[in-house]
Amino acid sequence: MSxxxxxxxxxxxxxxxxxxxxxxxxxxxxxxxxxxxxxxALHALPEFSDVPWQRVINAQGKLSLGRAFPGGELHQRHLLEAEGIVFGANGKISLKHFRWQPPSHEPAHEDVLKAQ
Known part of the structure; x- marks a missing residue:
């Protein structure tokens, strides 16, 4: 697996x-x-990929698409808001409230390990 x-x-x-x-x-x-x-890797995704790229943000809770795709941050924000993600007045997402943590009994990389 690459x-x-x-x-x-x-x-x-x-x-x-x-x-x-x-x-x-x-x-x-x-x-x-x-x-x-x-x-x-996310930048290399084809246009109609099933990978939910919009759910990946920077460590400050901000969107990072603006430099690579003008207007991309607005599109990403709309997708996330449609999923119930709330942005603060500063444009940040609260990682305390919305950061995903895989269950400790079922690591997120389980599929990765099986494929290796």
Missing amino acids: KHQRIYAVVRQIPAGYVATYGDVAALAHLPGHARLVGY
Whole structure:
């Protein structure tokens, strides 16, 4: 399984109404310290992918698409708000309230481990 496939397997497990940081996804895909690789992998997704890319945000609780895709942050924000994610007046998402943590008895990377 490629690194990108491992990343996609983790992102697919993030439920609607929750987010994970690029670093969270990297760690769960057994790629600690490779948060940028998560960004590159999500950027490489085809347009109609089933990977819920919008649920991955930066460690400050902000959206990070603006530089790569003008207007992308607004699209991502609308998708997240439709899932019930609330943005603060500062444009941030409260990681305390919306950060996804996989159940300790069922690691998010289980699919990754099975495929290796």
